Amino acid sequence: MTETCLAFHDLTLGYASRAAVHHLDGKVDKGSLTAVVGSNGSGKSTLLKGIAGVLKPMAGGINRAGYVRIAYLPQQSELDRSFPARVVDLVSLGLWPRRGLLGRHTAQDKQAVKEALQAVGLAGFETRALDTLSGGQLQRALFARVLVQDADLILLDEPFNAVDARTVSDLVLLIKRWHGEGRTILVVVHDLDMVRQNFPETLLLARRKVAWGDTAETLRPENLLRARRFHEAWEDDAPWCEPEEHDHVHLHDPAETGSERRAAE
Amino acid sequence: MSALFDLLIAPFADFGFMQRALFGSLMLSLGACPVGVFLMLRRLSLAGDAMAHAILPGAAAGFLIFGLDILPMTVGGLLAGAVVALGAGAVSRFTIQREDASMAAFYLISLALGVLLVSLRGSSVDLMHVLFGTVLALDNEALALIGGIVAVTLGCLALFWRALVAECLDPLFLRSVSRLGSPVHFVFLGLVVLNLVGGFQALGTLLSVGLMILPAAAARFWTSRVGSMCVVAVLIGFAACICGLLLSYHASLPSGPAIILSAGVVYLASILLGTRGIARARVAHRHRTA
Numbered sequence: 146m147t148e149t150c151l152a153f154h155d156l157t158l159g160y161a162s163r164a165a166v167h168h169l170d171g172k173v174d175k176g177s178l179t180a181v182v183g184s185n186g187s188g189k190s191t192l193l194k195g196i197a198g199v200l201k202p203m204a205g206g207i208n209r210a211g212y213v214r215i216a217y218l219p220q221q222s223e224l225d226r227s228f229p230a231r232v233v234d235l236v237s238l239g240l241w242p243r244r245g246l247l248g249r250h251t252a253q254d255k256q257a258v259k260e261a262l263q264a265v266g267l268a269g270f271e272t273r274a275l276d277t278l279s280g281g282q283l284q285r286a287l288f289a290r291v292l293v294q295d296a297d298l299i300l301l302d303e304p305f306n307a308v309d310a311r312t313v314s315d316l317v318l319l320i321k322r323w324h325g326e327g328r329t330i331l332v333v334v335h336d337l338d339m340v341r342q343n344f345p346e347t348l349l350l351a352r353r354k355v356a357w358g359d360t361a362e363t364l365r366p367e368n369l370l371r372a373r374r375f376h377e378a379w380e381d382d383a384p385w386c387e388p389e390e391h392d393h394v395h396l397h398d399p400a401e402t403g404s405e406r407r408a409a410e
Numbered sequence: 411m412s413a414l415f416d417l418l419i420a421p422f423a424d425f426g427f428m429q430r431a432l433f434g435s436l437m438l439s440l441g442a443c444p445v446g447v448f449l450m451l452r453r454l455s456l457a458g459d460a461m462a463h464a465i466l467p468g469a470a471a472g473f474l475i476f477g478l479d480i481l482p483m484t485v486g487g488l489l490a491g492a493v494v495a496l497g498a499g500a501v502s503r504f505t506i507q508r509e510d511a512s513m514a515a516f517y518l519i520s521l522a523l524g525v526l527l528v529s530l531r532g533s534s535v536d537l538m539h540v541l542f543g544t545v546l547a548l549d550n551e552a553l554a555l556i557g558g559i560v561a562v563t564l565g566c567l568a569l570f571w572r573a574l575v576a577e578c579l580d581p582l583f584l585r586s587v588s589r590l591g592s593p594v595h596f597v598f599l600g601l602v603v604l605n606l607v608g609g610f611q612a613l614g615t616l617l618s619v620g621l622m623i624l625p626a627a628a629a630r631f632w633t634s635r636v637g638s639m640c641v642v643a644v645l646i647g648f649a650a651c652i653c654g655l656l657l658s659y660h661a662s663l664p665s666g667p668a669i670i671l672s673a674g675v676v677y678l679a680s681i682l683l684g685t686r687g688i689a690r691a692r693v694a695h696r697h698r699t700a
Contacts, residue, residue: 161506197586217586228451228579229634238576241587246572274634294587 148175148210150298150329151196155205158188158195164203165191167353173331175210178324180344180360181333183372187350189333190220193300196331214242216296218287220303226276232286233271236261239293261292266315281312288319299323301332305339317343337364421659427546431655434548434612435669437556438621439647441563442605444640446626449602451578451636455623457498457509460517461599462606462619464494466524466541469607469615474531480552484607487615491603494520499599503592524615543614545665546658552611559608563601570594575636613666620670621647628677631684646676 151173158166166188173179181189194200196207197217216239236258240250262268265285270278278286284304291299301320305313321343323330331348334340340347340360347363349355351372356363421428449458468490472482494516501516502509548556567574573594576584585591602622609618625646629639654669661668681687 194582199582199585215586217583219580219582219586223582224580225578229630229636229639230575230579231635234575235579238580238583241572241576241584246570246588246590290583 147177149173150175150177150210150213152208153205154208156195156202156207157204158191158200159203160191165352166195166350168205169354171348171354171357173329175329176324176327177346178320178330178344179332179346179348180340181331181348181350182335182337182340182364183350183355186352187372188352189350190302192350193217193302193331193333194219196298197300213298214294214296215298215300216291216294217300218291218302218304221280221283221287221306224283224287226278226283228275230275231271232262232267232273232275232278233258235275235286236289236293239290242294242296257293258289261289262286264292265289265319280307281309284308284312284316288316292319297328299328299330301330303333303335305334305336313339337369340364417660418656421656427548428655428659430548430550430553431545431612431665432651434553434556435545435621435651435655436648437553437560438605438609438612438618439625439644439651441560442609442618442622443625443629443643443647444567445563445598445601445605446622446624447629447636447640447643448574448578448598449622450626450630452598454509455627457513458602458606458619458622460513461491461495461602462610462615463524464517464520465491465603465606465610466615467520467527468524469610470524470527474527480549480555480611484555484611487607487610488603490520490524491607492600495599495603496596499596503595539614541614541616542664543610543612543617543666545612545655545669548612556608556612559604563605566597566601570597574598613669617666617670620673621650624670624673624677625650628673628680628684631680631687634686646673646680650676 149172153169153171156166156169157164165186169192181192183189191200195202197215199217237250237254239261240248240254240258244250244254259268259271262271265288267282267285267289270282270286275283275286288304291301304316308316317339320330320332332344334344341364344360346358347360348357349363349368349372355372356365356368422432446455446458449455465487468486468488469483470486471490472479472484472486476482494513498509498513498516501507501512505512570590573584573588573590576588577591577594577598581591605622606615606618609621612618613621625643626639628646629643632642633639650673651669653672655665657663657672658665658668682689684690
């Protein structure tokens with residue numbers, strides 16, 4: 146039987162009383178490689194923030210199997226590229242879980258940073274300023290930081306956005322290497338062809354779970370159609386969620402638009 | 411040689427008030443300039459200005475009750491600054507409003523309250539003193555206070571350096587690996603308030619932010635590392651204080667504005683001549699192929 150790395154129990158995450166991930170149940174197996182897909186606003190990034198501990202659940206919770214070292218790669222837009230730092234400074238942030246606020250970076254740590262940069266094809270870029278990097282180079286540097294973190298659970302939020310084909314294939318190889326090493330990985334991806342080719346498992350989100358499991362099964366046309374009908378915007382007149390509601394009939398099914406619901410009523 | 415001595419050294423060698431002014435303003439630069447670098451890198455330069463206005467009602471309340479006494483005015487300023495910094499920080503962290511808007515709202519309330527308090531008792535001379543300070547009248551008590559503030563500032567910067575850099579560069583990452591994100595933000599805002607309060611006796615509430623922001627903004631044109639930027643900012647701060655005090659002495663100008671204007675001249679020169687300034691960018695016709 147496979148060990149569980151993460152378990153979601155009735156997990157609801159959101160911002161200012163608006164749920165972005167709604168009553169999610171399920172588990173992520175240890176050593177699994179899962180793509181998280183769905184339209185914009187379907188809760189993919191929010192889910193990763195919740196797992197990383199950056200966002201607290203509004204309801205329900207996340208159970209981790211014992212102590213799990215997490216490496217979280219936010220979207221590139223969260224990073225201040227104009228900050229006067231070098232590539233090596235960015236990658237060295239990955240030493241935080243080991244060295245914390247005051248721990249001295251040892252020669253071994255510096256070697257780990259150097260090797261990580263080599264592994265992502267950025268050897269010789271150590272002293273380059275961040276604002277001189279291309280989008281692809283920056284993403285490679287961020288992957289090097291994940292390498293340095295040496296985590297059990299890796300969360301990557303849209304790592305292939307605005308990155309050229311060669312970089313994408315290099316980064317996918319790296320993800321597969323981590324998978325081969327038995328690490329658990331969740332990646333937010335938009336390109337469904339890439340998901341079919343490279344990810345054994347997929348979670349299809351439309352604010353709540355539409356389908357989750359084997360990729361081919363999850364990405365069946367009827368599931369994709371359900372997810373596509375999801376209404377992106379929050380509705381001002383959305384009813385308040387009652388605790389017992391989601392167990393039975395969900396009055397505000399995200400796969401049902403406001404106008405459809407009103408028509409049905 | 412003698413003329414040079416009279417111009418640069420004699421004012422400080424001959425007069426105790428000039429020595430105290432020099433000592434106080436150099437200490438202020440040592441603490442305020444690195445804080446200014448982080449303020450600038452967090453794109454909060456204008457928030458520093460807002461905070462400077464925010465300490466006014468506290469200083470004014472101290473002045474109203476105890477008269478022109480450094481300690482109550484300082485404690486009052488600290489309290490008012492802390493309320494505004496914490497209030498604005500909390501609103502931006504826990505509501506949809508961004509820090510620029512919440513900071514503006516809080517400081518405007520605070521400023522109006524401050525002016526109201528000063529007008530209840532003071533003459534315009536009192537108001538001028540609170541707003542523009544008197545660096546030439548720094549007494550030992552004020553110097554000790556500034557020294558304490560500088561020690562706390564440098565200690566906190568050394569302790570939280572890594573977290574401050576991470577919070578500026580990639581705040582979400584820091585929050586994923588550590589719970590220090592929010593505490594560090596508030597410690598930093600505390601340092602801003604502390605240094606503004608430290609500066610207001612010398613430079614006044616309106617101008618104390620100048621010694622924080624102008625050297626930092628100028629240093630951005632000379633270096634591309636945070637550590638060296640702090641060092642360059644402190645050196646620019648030192649230069650501005652020395653030039654400003656000499657200018658004030660020889661030309662009988664008010665010392666606070668003279669110091670800040672000197673920093674302003676360095677800033678303008680840095681835009682033009684800095685290694686990352688306009689002239690270098692224009693002159694560098696040659697370029698590398700990769």
